[in-house]
Amino acid sequence: xxxxxxxxxxxxxxxxxxxxxxxxxxxxxxxxxxxxxxxxxxxxxxxxxxxxxxxxxxxxxxxxxxxxxxxxxxxxxxxxxxxxxxxxxxxxxxxxxxxxxxxxxxxxxxxxxxxxxxxxxxxxxxxxxxxxxxxxxxxxxxxxxxxxxxxxxxxxxxxxxxxxxxxxxxxxxxxxxxxxxxxxxxxxxxxxxxxxxxxxxxx
Numbered sequence: 697x698x699x700x701x702x703x704x705x706x707x708x709x710x711x712x713x714x715x716x717x718x719x720x721x722x723x724x725x726x727x728x729x730x731x732x733x734x735x736x737x738x739x740x741x742x743x744x745x746x747x748x749x750x751x752x753x754x755x756x757x758x759x760x761x762x763x764x765x766x767x768x769x770x771x772x773x774x775x776x777x778x779x780x781x782x783x784x785x786x787x788x789x790x791x792x793x794x795x796x797x798x799x800x801x802x803x804x805x806x807x808x809x810x811x812x813x814x815x816x817x818x819x820x821x822x823x824x825x826x827x828x829x830x831x832x833x834x835x836x837x838x839x840x841x842x843x844x845x846x847x848x849x850x851x852x853x854x855x856x857x858x859x860x861x862x863x864x865x866x867x868x869x870x871x872x873x874x875x876x877x878x879x880x881x882x883x884x885x886x887x888x889x890x891x892x893x894x895x896x897x898x899x
Contacts, residue, residue, distance in 0.1 A: 701860070701879070702855045702860070703801055703861070705806050705849060705853070706805055706863050708809070710865035711787070712805065713785070713787070717782075721783060728768060735766075739780060748811050749810055750839055751834040755777075755810040777816075789887075789890075790890070791823055794827070802853050802854075804827055805829070806830075808839045809832040811834045828853065831852065833845060836848050840864070841871060842872065843875055843876050846872065846873050857878045860878045862880050863880070863893065
């Protein structure tokens, strides 16, 4: 009897690509006179971040707004970007697991990401092409948890919601996928997540 699941879609930030060294962000936040949580909130959840995630604002304009908010005039947006993300690394265990699925399933990468994310990531990492389909929200003008982005992903992967597993580290994104019938797994750590994916694929 063939497996019902035909595809596994992975979130990027927090799942495939994670911050393993928090020192650069902590040092940056200290210079800016705020906590690292406040810095991350402005970088990832401010109005300009969300605008860039749906393609309405350039990543450069977003970073300029962040630096202006913190009254930082002696650092360029390029320097800020590089420093902020310098502690990020690929989770090789998760990436290797995704690769191992390719012989039997289609694999996808679905991320809320700013304009030019694909270009910037390609300059520092080599993992995007592992996936059969990769979508960054700025490229399609809609972001998770809006169900529209899941439908775009399913269409490009040529699978139905009931045939698909989606992995993300944010509960609201999981809930967005569940609304259209996608099976979901809330990421907590690689070992548990991989086991949960395997369990769903076997049932």
